[in-house]
Amino acid sequence: MDIQEYIKSGIIESYVLGLADPEEMATLERMRALYPELNAAILDFEQELELAARKNAVPVDGGVKEQLFKKLPLHPQPAITADTAGGRKVIRFSKPLAAAAAVLIIASVGYNIYAYQRVKILERENKDLAMERSQLYTQNGTLRTRAEELNTGLQLFSDPASLKIALTGIKETASTKAVVIWNKTNKEVHLMIKGLPTPPRDKQYQLWALVNGTPVDAGVIGDCATFCLLKPIDNAQAFAITLEKTGGNPTPSLDQLQAMGKVPG
Numbered sequence: 001m002d003i004q005e006y007i008k009s010g011i012i013e014s015y016v017l018g019l020a021d022p023e024e025m026a027t028l029e030r031m032r033a034l035y036p037e038l039n040a041a042i043l044d045f046e047q048e049l050e051l052a053a054r055k056n057a058v059p060v061d062g063g064v065k066e067q068l069f070k071k072l073p074l075h076p077q078p079a080i081t082a083d084t085a086g087g088r089k090v091i092r093f094s095k096p097l098a099a100a101a102a103v104l105i106i107a108s109v110g111y112n113i114y115a116y117q118r119v120k121i122l123e124r125e126n127k128d129l130a131m132e133r134s135q136l137y138t139q140n141g142t143l144r145t146r147a148e149e150l151n152t153g154l155q156l157f158s159d160p161a162s163l164k165i166a167l168t169g170i171k172e173t174a175s176t177k178a179v180v181i182w183n184k185t186n187k188e189v190h191l192m193i194k195g196l197p198t199p200p201r202d203k204q205y206q207l208w209a210l211v212n213g214t215p216v217d218a219g220v221i222g223d224c225a226t227f228c229l230l231k232p233i234d235n236a237q238a239f240a241i242t243l244e245k246t247g248g249n250p251t252p253s254l255d256q257l258q259a260m261g262k263v264p265g
Contacts, residue, residue: 003031003035003037003038004037006031006038007037007038007041010122010126011024011028012028012038012041012042012045013045013118013119013122015028015042016042016045016046016049017115017118017119019119028042049115049118159183161183161184161185161186162181162182162183162184163181163182163183163184163263163264164179164180164181165179165180165181165182165238165239165261165262165263165264166178166179166261167179167180167239167240167241167259167260167261168259168260168261169195169258169259170257170258170259170260177194177195177196177259178191178192178193178194178195178196178241178259179191179192179194180192180207180239180261181227182233182236182239182263186232187232187233187234188229188232189207189209189218189219189229189230189231189232189233190227190228190229190230191207191221191227191228191230192226192227192228193221193224193226193228196221196241196258199243202245202246203243203244203245203246204220204221204243204244204245204246204247204248205220205221205241205242205243205244205258206218206219206220206221206241206242206243206244206248206249206252207219207220207221207230207239207240207241208239208240208241208242208252209233209236209238209239210236210237210238210239210240211233211234211235211236211237212235212237215240215251215252216233216236217231217248217250218230218231218233218239219231219248220244220247220248221241236263237262237263238260238261238262238263239260239261239263240252240257240258240259240260240261241257241258241259241260242254242256242257242258243256243258244256
């Protein structure tokens with residue numbers, strides 16, 4: 001076990017404040033006997049609480065103190081007396097003892113307020129740390145996905161069996177650009193999106209291969225970030241992209257032609 005990580009986990013604060021469950025308290029009691037640094041951390045936090053309680057203590061007004069001593073008897077009285085009233089024994093506390101009890105109650109309330117605030121601070125810090133950890137995991141996942149895509153792109157472009165066909169937009173879609181990477185050996189077709197605008201909600205881009213003058217469905221373009229693996233094509237003289245209804249069409253809508261490119265050679 002990493003004892004420093006255990007110390008930073010918040011278990012010491014929960015233990016000292018009485019918030020830990022019995023199992024956690026028993027475990028910590030065993031470990032503090034084995035690890036001096038853990039025992040020192042517990043003592044440090046207890047001292048920190050004591051110093052904070054003293055620092056935040058509210059001083060009693062001198063007038064109140066003077067009135068309190070005026071009401072206290074000059075001669076000591078028994079701390080507890082018992083009277084019989086109606087056949088029942090009634091316990092009565094002396095004024096000094098009652099005053100001391102009041103002081104203890106005030107100190108207890110102050111300590112509980114401090115402890116509650118400390119717990120809330122720890123809860124907020126733990127929540128912030130959990131959020132930061134989640135964000136880091138998300139960023140790492142995004143970077144990992146991006147690295148895998150770049151690695152896939154390098155392999156595709158460096159494969160001597162792959163042909164690179166640039167697809168460019170026509171007329172009003174002149175800014176649309178994409179690259180088809182077609183492996184003539186294994187027939188795989190990848191599409192690298194470079195300039196396809198986001199389609200309407202009920203529309204989806206679809207890739208076509210022109211085979212001996214006939215358009216052949218090469219697959220709809222999904223949510224792939226960089227390289228889309230589409231349907232294999234055995235032979236093609238050109239590739240084109242159209243904007244179709246969601247799910248694609250069996251035949252292309254030529255009035256929705258977005259980009260086109262010829263296979264070299």
